[in-house]
Amino acid sequence: MKHNFGAGPCILPQEVFQEASQAVLNFNDTGLSILEISHRSKEFEAVIAEAERLVRELLSVPTGYSVLFLQGGASTQFAMVPLNLLPEGRKCAYLDTGTWASKAIKEARKVGEVTVVASSADANYTYIPKAYEVPADAAYFHFTSNNTIFGTEMLETPKADVPLVSDMSSDILSRKVNVADYGLIYAGAQKNMGPAGVTLVIVKDELLGKVGRTLPSIFDYQTHIGSGSMYNTPPVFSIYVSMLNLRWLKNKGGVKVIEQENIIKARTLYDEIDRNPLFRGTAVVEDRSRMNVTFITEDKAHEAAFLELAKERNLVGLKGHRSVGGFRASIYNALSIAGVNALVDAMQEFEEKTK
Structure with a gap:
């Protein structure tokens, strides 16, 4: 999948x-x-x-x-x-x-x-x-x-x-x-x-x-x-x-229910970005989007390797826009928490591989 x-x-x-x-x-x-x-x-x-x-x-x-x-x-x-x-x-x-x-x-x-x-x-x-x-x-x-x-x-x-x-x-x-x-x-x-x-x-x-x-x-x-x-x-x-x-x-359950799911998805991904020493968010913390999570690798040399790992783990569409670079994870309504967890797992796996 x-x-x-x-x-x-x-x-x-x-x-x-x-x-x-x-x-x-x-x-x-x-x-x-x-x-x-x-x-x-x-x-x-x-x-x-x-x-x-x-x-x-x-x-x-x-x-x-x-x-x-x-x-x-x-x-x-x-x-x-x-x-x-x-x-x-x-x-x-x-x-x-x-x-x-x-x-x-x-x-x-x-x-x-x-x-x-x-x-x-x-x-x-x-x-x-x-x-x-x-x-x-x-x-x-x-x-x-x-x-x-x-x-x-x-x-x-x-x-x-x-x-x-x-x-x-x-x-x-x-x-x-x-x-x-x-x-x-x-x-x-x-x-x-x-x-x-x-x-x-x-x-x-x-x-x-x-x-x-x-x-x-x-x-x-x-x-x-x-x-x-x-x-x-x-x-x-x-x-x-x-x-x-x-x-x-x-x-x-409507917008009220999906909003709570979106809050959980965004928090889960941003927590990993902030914890993982290999990655850094690009937007200031107070203005971070729940829909489009933009982040980069601290070492640009790691960027291609992470995208390759993501591809192997069936994580698609992560390459960031050319004006920002790095990565963009769009976590719209239909993306499940399982998808966000799969991305977090890949980020942690990448961290282990680069130690």
Whole structure:
């Protein structure tokens, strides 16, 4: 059995794979594959309705918010957010905590004025800035909750007197979030919700339609709200597998239960990193991510040898991003504690071999 620590597209539960694979051959005894079924059929309408219902239930989405399943990944949301939320002549505020936050800032600047309230680029994004002020006249404040590449996470919601917008692509559904604190949340599915190809957007309806610009229909959230996420042909299979994964999460006990499992997994791995003299974490301790654990070998000469040992022990996807180096263990919802323990065992075995 392989333990998949890849950053994404990532591990999903085996039972989800099994049910999805059956649906590829024959979806709900229709005699048709989920890959060919009409998105206008009553069978798929039931799928997207259940997916929305599960998102609302698992995240306790309050009334007055729309739940959308869109295409184009979180990268499309980098542009859609300012297009829909930044009025002409206003400015927006962003926190720069990594690669994806920087890309979001770049796209927002193509729409209007952006104030970067703080950045951790000075230390290669190894920490989350703390001392910053969000301008009271900003249209919204955008932040990336979990930084997949650099292994930092914002586990507490920032305080601001303007609508909060968060890219939660890599920690959505991994911990409790009070959606009512946010104006908009978006997340590419391919970390904790489902396969690549669909992006979840949760938006407060009253924020929309106030920017004073005419938007192309496909980039207007109100278009997608009005058409129930089916303005154009939706990513049917990705939404279906996401629905199966949302069912799996509900059956486990929901976000409250999975958050406790994620805390245990992260603590287990970080404890070994801190104990083992051959390894060192790259993110500052108080900002360490529960989802993406980044670490290096104290002696760079050991890096290739450890990756080889990991491969022999069926631990895959551990090579770190080129901007950080070393290793990255992505321990998303579907990765079991057994997988984390297997990695810890390999680290201890490597320690013994190098004595």
